[in-house]
Every structure is written in C-alpha cells, then in structure tokens.
Amino acid sequence: MSAQILAQAAGEITRTSTGEAATFWVLAPVAVLAALGMVLARNAVHGALLLVTNFFCLAVFYLLQDAPFLGFVQIVVYTGAIMVLFLFVLMLVGVDSSDSLVETLRGQRVAAIVLGVGFAGLLVFPIGGVINNGTTAAGLTAANDGGNIQAIARLLFTDYVLAFEIVSALLIIAAVGAMILGHRERVDGKVTQREMLRRRFAEGGRVTPIPGPAVYARPEGTRLPAGLPGGGTDPGAGQGAREGCGDIEGNGDGDNGAGAHARGNPRPVGAGKGTDR
Amino acid sequence: MNPSNYLILAALLFTIGAVGVLLRRNAIVVFMCVELMLNAANLTLVTFSRINGTLDGQIMAFFVMVVAAAEVVIGLAIILTIFRTRRSASVDDVNLLKY
Numbered sequence: 001m002s003a004q005i006l007a008q009a010a011g012e013i014t015r016t017s018t019g020e021a022a023t024f025w026v027l028a029p030v031a032v033l034a035a036l037g038m039v040l041a042r043n044a045v046h047g048a049l050l051l052v053t054n055f056f057c058l059a060v061f062y063l064l065q066d067a068p069f070l071g072f073v074q075i076v077v078y079t080g081a082i083m084v085l086f087l088f089v090l091m092l093v094g095v096d097s098s099d100s101l102v103e104t105l106r107g108q109r110v111a112a113i114v115l116g117v118g119f120a121g122l123l124v125f126p127i128g129g130v131i132n133n134g135t136t137a138a139g140l141t142a143a144n145d146g147g148n149i150q151a152i153a154r155l156l157f158t159d160y161v162l163a164f165e166i167v168s169a170l171l172i173i174a175a176v177g178a179m180i181l182g183h184r185e186r187v188d189g190k191v192t193q194r195e196m197l198r199r200r201f202a203e204g205g206r207v208t209p210i211p212g213p214a215v216y217a218r219p220e221g222t223r224l225p226a227g228l229p230g231g232g233t234d235p236g237a238g239q240g241a242r243e244g245c246g247d248i249e250g251n252g253d254g255d256n257g258a259g260a261h262a263r264g265n266p267r268p269v270g271a272g273k274g275t276d277r
Numbered sequence: 278m279n280p281s282n283y284l285i286l287a288a289l290l291f292t293i294g295a296v297g298v299l300l301r302r303n304a305i306v307v308f309m310c311v312e313l314m315l316n317a318a319n320l321t322l323v324t325f326s327r328i329n330g331t332l333d334g335q336i337m338a339f340f341v342m343v344v345a346a347a348e349v350v351i352g353l354a355i356i357l358t359i360f361r362t363r364r365s366a367s368v369d370d371v372n373l374l375k376y
Contacts, residue, residue, distance in 0.1 A: 138330025174347035
C-alpha cells in the first residue's frame with residue numbers, strides 16, 4: 001500500500017480515473033463489435049462505415065491516454081481522408097461487387113478462425129497476467145509539460161528529423177506512384193468530332209442516331225422499341241432498344257449479378273419482348 | 278482499471294483484422310482489415326508511450342499513420358488498375374502468379 005502511495009507521488013498511475021475507466025468499458029465493446037461487424041458485413045460500404053465507428057473509438061482512446069494530437073489526427077486523417085478514399089474507390093469499383101462465398105481453399109475458413117482464436121489467446125493471456133501483477137504506468141504528465149503538440153514537435157524535429165525527411169520523400173513517391181497507376185496513356189491521337197463524322201458517313205448504313213425506346217410507340221414502357229411515325233417498327237431502333245434494355249437490366253440487379261459482371265456477359269433480358277405488338 | 282487493458286483491446290482488434298484478411302475475398306475489404314491491424318498496433322504504441330512516460334511511442338504511431346496513408350493511396354490505385362483490366366476486385370481473380 002505504501003509502495004502504491006509512493007508510486008502515485010512520483011506521478012505513476014496504477015489505476016486510471018473512474019471517468020476513463022467508464023469511457024473505456026463503454027467504448028471498448030463498441031470498438032470490438034464494430035471491428036467484428038466490419039469483417040462479417042456482406043456489403044463493403046457497411047464494413048467501411050463500421051470501420052469509421054471503430055476509428056472514432058480509437059481516437060477517443062488516444063484522447064484518454066494523453067495523446068490529444070494523435071486523437072485529432074486519427075479523426076482528421078483516418079476517418080476524414082483515408083475512409084473517404086476507401087468509400088470513393090468502393091463506389092468506383094461498384095457496391096454490388098460483393099464477396100464470392102466460394103471457398104477456393106478447402107477448410108480455409110475454419111483454419112483461419114481457429115488460428116485467430118489461438119492468436120488472440122496467445123496475445124491476451126500474457127497481457128492479462130501482466131495486469132494481475134499490477135503494472136504501473138509512468139504517465140505522461142511530465143512529458144506533456146508545456147503541451148502535447150509542442151513536445152511531439154520538439155521530438156519530431158530533433159531526434160526523429162531524419163525519419164521525418166524520409167517519410168516526406170515516401171509521401172511524394174506515393175503521390176507520384178498513384179498518379180502513374182491511375183494514368184492511362186493515349187496510344188493514338190485524340191479523335192476529333194470531324195473525323196468521327198467522316199468515318200460514320202464513309203461506313204454507310206445508318207447515319208442518324210437511333211431513336212430512344214418508346215418513341216412514337218402507342219403503349220408506354222421503356223422496353224418497347226421505337227416506332228416509325230407512319231406505323232411499324234424501326235428495325236435498327238428495335239435492336240438499339242433491346243440492347244439498351246439488356247444493359248440497364250444487367251446493371252440494375254446487383255445482388256446476384258456480380259459474377260456475371262465479372263465475366264462481362266450481361267444476360268440478354270427482355271429480348272423479343274419489344275416487338276410483340 | 279489498469280492501463281494495460283488497452284493492450285488487450287488492441288490485441289483483440291489486431292486478431293479480428295488478421296482473421297478478416299484471411300477470410301475475405303474482396304480486395305478493398307482486405308485492405309480495410311489491414312487498416313484495422315495498423316490501428317490496433319497504434320493503440321499499443323500510444324499505451325506503451327503512456328506506460329513508459331515518454332512520447333516516443335506517440336511519434337511512432339504518427340509515423341505509422343503517415344505510412345498507412347501512403348500505403349492506402351498506392352494500394353487503392355493498384356486495386357483500381359486491376360479492376361479496370363479484369364472488371365473484378367476479388368483477390369481470387371488475380372491468381373496468375375500462383376504457380
């Protein structure tokens with residue numbers, strides 16, 4: 001008991017404050033559940049939002065542990081920038097491209113879960129033993145004297161200045177690399193509108209644009225091919241309408257269409273329906 | 278509450294992230310699980326910084342964040358490039374280097 005009092009007098013912490021404990025016990029389950037939900041969520045966007053929840057909890061933990069700079073950087077950089085980048089790419093790739101549930105390696109799922117439980121046990125039980133021994137935390141009151149950000153800046157620009165410079169180089173390399181990866185080289189010159197026009201007339205055939213579906217059609221419905229003003233259907237228009245239809249259908253049902261999408265064969269939905277009148 | 282409880286939480290989050298990397302096939306979700314693992318490591322760094330009474334752990338966590346941001350940018354660019362050519366973000370479709 002006297003040792004504990006001595007430790008506290010030296011600024012060491014064996015027990016955190018009640019407020020911190022309450023915050024921890026409220027937010028720790030939220031963080032773990034959000035992480036579990038991120039792994040288990042079928043929809044990748046739900047996973048991203050759960051990960052944002054988890055990052056917010058971690059930011060609060062940083063704030064609790066005398067790291068206000070890291071806490072706010074966590075919110076600004078992780079939940080603000082990185083997760084927005086994730087969502088952006090998710091939307092570009094397509095939300096409906098959900099996971100395939102086929103196991104390519106037999107028993108991989110069970111093996112992964114067993115491995116995870118074993119790994120968690122190996123990590124958690126030694127730490128639990130350490131807690132029972134009663135470790136003391138030195139606390140950051142002395143180190144944070146004069147402000148956390150000032151202290152971090154002092155360290156960053158003195159002891160860690162070389163690492164700081166290397167990291168800045170890394171950031172530039174990453175930015176240039178992302179630009180190179182995202183860049184598409186144009187092999188031939190840009191096709192002007194005049195060239196497109198000449199090519200269209202040189203090919204012959206239909207030069208006017210295909211009328212949209214249901215133009216001049218008496219019944220309503222976008223699946224119907226365009227009719228001619230005098231009656232009858234435009235053969236080219238009908239084909240165009242059907243192709244358009246199939247495309248719309250193929251993009252529309254995202255739940256089970258992911259596999260078909262990946263192989264690039266949209267199903268010919270609605271073929272033949274358009275001309276039966 | 279002992280400050281080491283944060284370490285247990287970080288261990289759990291790291292394990293969940295590792296299991297997610299092993300289980301999921303969507304490359305973007307795998308990436309998010311890697312981010313979770315990095316954040317769990319950051320939590321241990323911040324906790325150890327507090328236990329040791331020095332700010333070096335926080336500096337390490339700061340560097341981890343910067344490197345993670347760079348890594349995410351490059352990784353997502355690679356995923357987008359692969360998606361452009363293969364129309365798929367599944368890691369199973371990119372197995373030509375397997376044999």
